[in-house]
Amino acid sequence: xxxxxxxxxxxxxxxxxxxxxxxxxxxxxxxxxxxxxxxxxxxxxxxxxxxxxxxxxxxxxxxxxxxxxxxxxxxxxxxxxxxxxxxxxxxxxxxxxxxxxxxxxxxxxxxxxxxxxxxxxxxxxxxxxxxxxxxxxxxxxxxxxxxxxxxxxxxxxxxxxxxxxxxxxxxxxxxxxxxxxxxxxxxxxxxxxxxxxxxxxxxxxxxxxxxxxxxxxxxxxxxxxxxxxxxxxxxxxxxxxxxxxxxxxxxxxxxxxxxxxxxxxxxxxxxxxxxxxxxxxxxxxxxxxxxxxxxxxxxxxxxxxxxxxxxxxxxxxxxxxxxxxxxxxxxxxxxxxxxxxxxxxxxxxxxxxxxxxxxxxxxxxxxxxxxxxxxxxxxxxxxxxxxxxxxxxxxxxxxxxxxxxxxxxxxxxxxxxxxxxxxxxxxxxxxxxxxxxxxxxxxxxxxx
Amino acid sequence: xxxxxxxxxxxxxxxxxxxxxxxxxxxxxxxxxxxxxxxxxxxxxxxxxxxxxxxxxxxxxxxxxxxxxxxxxxxxxxxxxxxxxxxxxxxxxxxxxxxxxxxxxxxxxxxxxxxxxxxxxxxxxxxxxxxxxxxxxxxxxxxxxxxxxxxxxxxxxxx
Numbered sequence: 001x002x003x004x005x006x007x008x009x010x011x012x013x014x015x016x017x018x019x020x021x022x023x024x025x026x027x028x029x030x031x032x033x034x035x036x037x038x039x040x041x042x043x044x045x046x047x048x049x050x051x052x053x054x055x056x057x058x059x060x061x062x063x064x065x066x067x068x069x070x071x072x073x074x075x076x077x078x079x080x081x082x083x084x085x086x087x088x089x090x091x092x093x094x095x096x097x098x099x100x101x102x103x104x105x106x107x108x109x110x111x112x113x114x115x116x117x118x119x120x121x122x123x124x125x126x127x128x129x130x131x132x133x134x135x136x137x138x139x140x141x142x143x144x145x146x147x148x149x150x151x152x153x154x155x156x157x158x159x160x161x162x163x164x165x166x167x168x169x170x171x172x173x174x175x176x177x178x179x180x181x182x183x184x185x186x187x188x189x190x191x192x193x194x195x196x197x198x199x200x201x202x203x204x205x206x207x208x209x210x211x212x213x214x215x216x217x218x219x220x221x222x223x224x225x226x227x228x229x230x231x232x233x234x235x236x237x238x239x240x241x242x243x244x245x246x247x248x249x250x251x252x253x254x255x256x257x258x259x260x261x262x263x264x265x266x267x268x269x270x271x272x273x274x275x276x277x278x279x280x281x282x283x284x285x286x287x288x289x290x291x292x293x294x295x296x297x298x299x300x301x302x303x304x305x306x307x308x309x310x311x312x313x314x315x316x317x318x319x320x321x322x323x324x325x326x327x328x329x330x331x332x333x334x335x336x337x338x339x340x341x342x343x344x345x346x347x348x349x350x351x352x353x354x355x356x357x358x359x360x361x362x363x364x365x366x367x368x369x370x371x372x373x374x375x376x377x378x379x380x381x382x383x384x385x386x387x388x389x390x391x392x393x394x395x396x397x398x399x400x401x402x403x404x405x406x407x408x409x410x411x412x413x414x415x416x417x418x419x420x421x422x423x424x425x426x427x428x429x430x431x432x433x434x435x436x437x438x439x440x441x442x443x444x445x446x447x448x
Numbered sequence: 449x450x451x452x453x454x455x456x457x458x459x460x461x462x463x464x465x466x467x468x469x470x471x472x473x474x475x476x477x478x479x480x481x482x483x484x485x486x487x488x489x490x491x492x493x494x495x496x497x498x499x500x501x502x503x504x505x506x507x508x509x510x511x512x513x514x515x516x517x518x519x520x521x522x523x524x525x526x527x528x529x530x531x532x533x534x535x536x537x538x539x540x541x542x543x544x545x546x547x548x549x550x551x552x553x554x555x556x557x558x559x560x561x562x563x564x565x566x567x568x569x570x571x572x573x574x575x576x577x578x579x580x581x582x583x584x585x586x587x588x589x590x591x592x593x594x595x596x597x598x599x600x601x602x603x604x605x606x607x
Contacts (some may be wrong), residue, residue, distance in 0.1 A: 193499030194490055197599035223522035227515045231508070244508045342599050347500055358498050365500040371600035372487060372502045374516050380602055381524035
């Protein structure tokens, strides 16, 4: 036992209102507790149902450190199963996606399972006849997650059998997914190709924090966005020629502090929140008449306008995804270790919308989220410097105090100045709540 | 100018040397303005527009990338990265001297380093070259990484 295992009071003490202790970002024991408790108690994004459109389709991924298969069963429903043969532990599937037909078959001893995880057959089964196998763990097949919900195509799962319900967990925060899906004239999204995969030598929470960090773009991205603006201004671009799409995407990163202050931040209970309440860096994207007409035909002018006027920037769904409604993008910050995070960035087609929008979305992804992206280079440099710098004993605390005003109620929905760090405080408040809720209180002996 | 097969091969070698010596501004001058520098994300990807690529850069983006590398406040290039290409003799897959239109296929190993980190990529580069005003220029370049679907850290220079 280390300092934190079975000691929820010590874990809770790492999170104060205006600062969090560095161990939440660099300590291996804390990381293990995050995997064992936090990522089991909350609802974690698994995949999009358009990644498995047909019966027998599957993807492999992970929830925290738990390898899972998301699969489309013969009843048309999505199941999320432990990717582990109940016999010896062999992973049942290792390719990132595929179709398994009517059943999964373990490549080691040919145990087979229905696509809802139920054990289908074991070769030479008479060998288990008098062994009590029927009452044991192995007979249960590929274990399903505690709960699964497919919300408008986005599949989330809770590993723990008992815990907070989906609607209670997300509440009004689901309005950001609604807005992204409502932008499709046919009311659904379709994944467009494989995700970008970008390895970060830093803690997963640095990426989550950065999604609502509105005081870094004009500094950290001066090298990319600032240079873009300068190059464009020097280019004598003809006024009647459309701006390069790349400029439309990158230049707004150089917006002023005042712009980001006015943009607003909204926080919801359980660690969710978003930037871009009143406007955002996505507000001035050009729209094509063809798309507007398709939206009006599908929804009527009022609803189409309301949907497109919403320009939320980054919505964080605690613990570890961010979506951009106006860009049809989802980033998944997959924790691999205290100092190692895999970022997968997916883009989606608005079904029924012109290809032009998907092309902008794909461009956004490669300009901002790729390991070859100049904007990505700016960010990763900061994360990795911070991950190393946090080992300094000069100061053990990370400051999240900007626009902190006394006692904040994180169970309330509030809108504040867009440069507040309230959303980071909101996340860590939820972190403390969900990581400690299943930890054992120490008995009198352990406490001593 | 009459282009020989050796001229084509020398051009590919000279481009690799230019990148390895950090002469990026000079490298920009090799390009025709309408050309694209493409690095697909998916193995054997055919569509650069409607799915994500690692890179698909036009003239504006190439200039931005190089300007940024030279920039004063480019913190991810303090200190700077260096790169190194080891290339096989290019195949010349199209040689239409009269039309001034050529295509090569070149296997390379690419090494990039910064501080204590160094990584190796295996790749195949396809160049479409055109003869314009007596000079060979890059009309399009496609770089296929052998492991394009793997998770990478920063790739900051130009494989």
